[in-house]
Amino acid sequence: MARPYSPTLLGYVLLGLLNQLPRSGYDVRMEMETTPMGHFSSSPGSIYPALQLLKKNGFIDSEVIHRSRLKPREVFHLTEKGKKALSAWLHKRLAVSDLRDNLSELMLRFRFMEDIASGQETLRFLQDFRRKARTYASILKSQTRTQAESSLHFALSLQREISMIQMHIDWADQAMSAFEATEPNTP
Amino acid sequence: MARPYSPTLLGYVLLGLLNQLPRSGYDVRMEMETTPMGHFSSSPGSIYPALQLLKKNGFIDSEVIHRSRLKPREVFHLTEKGKKALSAWLHKRLAVSDLRDNLSELMLRFRFMEDIASGQETLRFLQDFRRKARTYASILKSQTRTQAESSLHFALSLQREISMIQMHIDWADQAMSAFEATEPNTP
DNA sequence: AAAAACATGTAAGCTGTTACATGATTGG
């Protein structure tokens, strides 16, 4: 009675990497060692079982490639189901709470969006991101007014959170400018 | 043959909260609901077992308090062992990689430091924090020069990471000023 | 009488990690 499986965050990272380029488990590990993806380990015990699970559930498929003399490699690529799942993940609407809880996931989505979405879609993502960030910033600022008495450490922590969000708003602005420069559609 | 147990991050959060003030599991849950501690759940299934584990390992102890007519509550407080463990956690030296991987842990430490450390010690923490942040920033900037070709999304992600760290350096500056104002020892 | 708040727990399970294990090929 296998309950419906949907990929974990690590699963989506793997889908994102395989969407860039079909790879073996080993290639994925090497990529994650040179360019860390969130906080995930690149150890074999993390990557290989996660790939097997994606394969078992039909998000990816593989061919075994025998290159001259080298040990054969199992090269994975996305199935249609995998492509759809990745696309759905990348296009998911943001929640305000994601700014607090899932920032690193949002940034992973932004990175993998390059290989699947148009500049227009990326712009929409950034607009949504900035909007939700502004909402969250105003929530935090109202907390400052009501709670920041008594504790200096707490007040400074809140201040840091606000600076953090403000920085992300500014970043989104910059990023949007960069995309508007390449997409002549929006004036 | 129980291997030596040392608290997890959630364990340290609980030690920090109980060090502020002895509380029941229920009180801890309420505190974590109003003031989220990192990304931890405040659900009973998370908190009660974690408290039992700390108690079993001698970091906290409890008394059952029967208040007038109310259901009795198990109120936890730190033992000497618990105080030492909390202090050691709070005073641990930072690694540069903590800026990338454990930022939220560092911020939790900063918050709980209020109840255990002097302003001088907090200043040392912030100095160390700023120093490591500067090192990490320069590493990231050198990556920009070597890797930022080809991918706009990747370049923007890197830029965001750098802005993040710079923001934290500025925050540490502000925070240090705030503490120097209260500690007249350092000119 | 019922709902809401007080108070504490257990059981099942998911996710991912480290540590262990194995073997082939290539370069020095």
Next chain:
DNA sequence: CCAATCATGTAACAGCTTACATGTTTTT
């Protein structure tokens, strides 16, 4: 021939989380 790199896996476990379960006291 030895080390490094290529390549893939398994087993045990830590550390949660959600869902379930239970009962009391106060407020409406």
